[in-house]
Amino acid sequence: MCxxxxxxVSQIEKQGVHKSLNESILYENFMRISHRGPDRSKFINLPKQCISLGFHRLSIMDTSTRGxxxxxxxxxNRTIYALCNGEIYNHKYLEDYYGIKTTSGSDCEFIPQLYHQIGMEGLxxxxxxxxxxxxxxxIIILDINKDTGDYIVNVARDRFGVRPLYYAKYSNGTYCFSSELMGIPNNHSGITIKExxxxxPGWTSYLFxxxxKMYTDVGIPKLLKYVSxxxxxxxxxxxxxxxxELACKDRLTSDRKIGFLLSGGLDSSLVCAISAKYLKEMGVEMQTFSIGLEESTDEYYAKLVADHIDSKHTHVKFTNEQFIEAVDDVVYFIATYDITTVRASVGQYLICKWIAENTDIKVLLIGDGSDELFGGYRYFLKAPNEKEYEEEIIKLLTNIHRFDGQRADxxxxxxxLEARLPFLDHRLVDTVMAIHPSLRMPKDGVEKWLLRESFRGTGLLPDEVLFRTKEAFSDGVSTVKKSWYQILQEKYEAEVLPKTAEExxxxxxxxxxxxxxxxxxxxxxEGHYGAVSQYVIPYFWLPNQSWVGNVTDPSARVLDCYSNEEKTED
Structure with a gap:
């Protein structure tokens, strides 16, 4: 994770303006995302092109400066600069296939060479x-013609937006790209943010x-279209x-220590159990972590799985007050006001903070993406037919980068730390989406039925976990008697209501x-990012209201298909 x-800068601005911005604004904004790469940072100015580039490195593959x-x-006659926040797990295959020689063990060093060979679309x-x-x-690739000074800026993002990227277009045509929203300069020096x-995700775009003169290409979308x-x-x-299994195995490649988030739900438990087999073959001890408030529903199941796969497990307990104290910071860090994303991000942020402060782990495998791919949310029990089921799956996958994908990163x-998501491996997604939806829909009141059946009888997990029903991360960290969402609602109803008028x-x-x-x-x-940033989410994440009625809270615990007697999951 980098x-x-x-x-x-557009042609309207002068180089002197660019220089002053670098000194007073640009570097400051670049450093606001330094947490993503705590090992080393590099910031360069290209005055002839009026371009600044920056990179913060968390070294995972080849920890030396060569990477x-x-x-x-x-x-x-070209100079090519390449920036990549990514992991190409089997990069050696591409290097061998295209005859590319590299000088480091970095999984991204081959990118500018491959771009030079086959272009951006080919890459x-x-x-x-x-x-x-x-x-x-x-990825951001700057390709400069040394003879003319002309250049192309190529920008691309993976199909599901696992790695983040924001852009801003200013009133004078200048562009800024940043891994996080907080790295983009607000209105400054007489120019304002236009967009x-x-x-x-799944786009490649160009600036010429x-x-x-500056020209733009709106990009080539890679639409999610599947034929069952x-x-x-x-x-x-x-x-x-x-x-x-292949997706998990690929994501165990690292020169830094790997850990696992284990809530005891189906998704994280499968990732941990599959990975445990490979780590044992490698002679590597597995470390798993869970989080919860007092008497959280996840704690029992996480420890059950940890014992089954023989991992070194740590369950970290926090108080209601610690969760609540983190909320405002979390809204800033994750750069969203979506309700369920904020709720779930508090627990994820706190457990990762604990891991960063108490271990030497730098990479975490997590189970996110499964619910979008396999229709795991509880409201899928209400899906009326195969067509609507499929349409909802594609909607969730298309927008995962604005909700659970955003939280996960x-x-x-x-x-x-770096998050790795086996369930969003493009080969796994393509494989699942090529299966007829009649096999993927819930059966006999069981969501993610096909995923569970795929591992039935393998002994990989206890049946108590393999067939544990769905529980959202933001619910599973708390008790059924009093959910995390109820704790939050009570707090803000009590504290905000007297001060806030209906209008x-x-x-x-x-x-x-x-x-x-x-x-x-x-x-x-909006206190941090301003009203201009409000469109970073297209809508609030909610269950499909045409299936479940006019539900206005995203928690599954408000649905009529949720029972307090049921055992629960991630």
Whole structure:
């Protein structure tokens, strides 16, 4: 997990302005994302092009300075700079296939050379469509013609936005790219932000500077379109099992110590149990971690799994007060006001903070992405038919980078750690989405039925966990008697209500808050990022209301398909 940053000045600005911005504003904003790369930082100015590039490194593959970025190559009359926040787990396959020689053990050093060989479109497809290639990335490549001074800035992001990237376009045509929203300069020096948002996953875009003028290409979207084919259950179970095992195995490659978040739910438990097999073969001790308030529902199941797979497990308990104290900081760190994302991010941030302060672990494997891929949320029990089920899955995968994907990255990266998500491996996603939805839908009141059946009878997990029903992370950290969402609602109803008039709710046109809790998150968010950033979420994450009725709270514990007597999961 690293931080990448770029500031591309339009032809309207003069070099002197760019220099002053570098001294007073640009470097300061670049350093705001330094937590993503605590090992080393590099900031360079290219005055002839009026461009600044920056990189914060968390060294995972080859911890020496040979792996520092940007990578720079000279070819013909071109100078190519490459920034990549990513992990290309089997990069050696690409290096061998294309005959690329590297000088470090970094998994990203080959990128500018491969770009030079096959161009940006070819590079994108090589990283995301190949049968033998696995990885996630956000990339910025600057390609300068040394003879003319013209250049192209190439920008790309992996299909599911596992690695973050934001952009801002200013009133004078200048652009800024940053791994996190907090790294983008606000209105300054007489120019204002015209547009700010996440760079869409699965896109490649270009900025051209030719003959002194700036041009842009809106990008080429890689839409999520799948054709369901196989309705053979035995084949489906086999390929799901094989691809998830491969995704976990690939993500165990690291020159730094690896740990695992284990809530005791199906998803994190599968990732841990599969990885445990490979780590034992490697002679490496597995360390797992869980978090909860007093009497949290996750604690029992996490310890059950840890004993089953023989991991060194740590369960960290926090008080209600510690959770509440972290809320405002978390809204800033994760850069969202989405209700369920904020709630779930508090626990993720706190456990990662504990891991960073008490261990030497730098990489964490986590179970996020499974619910979007396999329809694991409790409201999927209400899916009326295969068509609507499939449409909801594609919607969730398309927007995961704004919700659970965002939480998975920011809560971990804030603490100088790297998150790896086996369930969003593109080969696994393509495999699952090629299975007929009749096999993927809930059966007999059991969500993620196909995933569970794929590991039935293997002994990988206790049946008590393999068939444990879904529990959201933001719910599982608390008790059924009093959920985390109820603790938050009580706090903000009591503290905000006397000070807030009813008309304040009408102040917001986009995603207006409907509770005092939501109002608080929005106020904190805009206090840091301003109203111009409100479109970073398109809507509040909620269960499909056409299935479950007019539900306004994202917690599964408010749904009629949730029972207090049920055992619960991640």
């Amino acid at each position: 931080g990448i940053w770029a500031y591309i 520092d970025q940007p990578f720079v190559i000279e070819r013909d 994108w497809y090589a990283l995301t469509e190949g049968e033998y290639v696995s990885g996630e990335f956000a 700010i948002n996440q760079f869409d 500077k030719k003959d002194g 084919q196989s309705a053979d259950l035995d084949v489906a179970k086999l390929v799901v099992k094989q691809q998830l 920011r809560g971990v990266a804030r603490n100088g 304040d709710f009408k102040h917001y046109e986009h995603c207006p808050p409907h509770t005092k809790e939501a109002m608080h998150y929005r106020d904190v968010f």
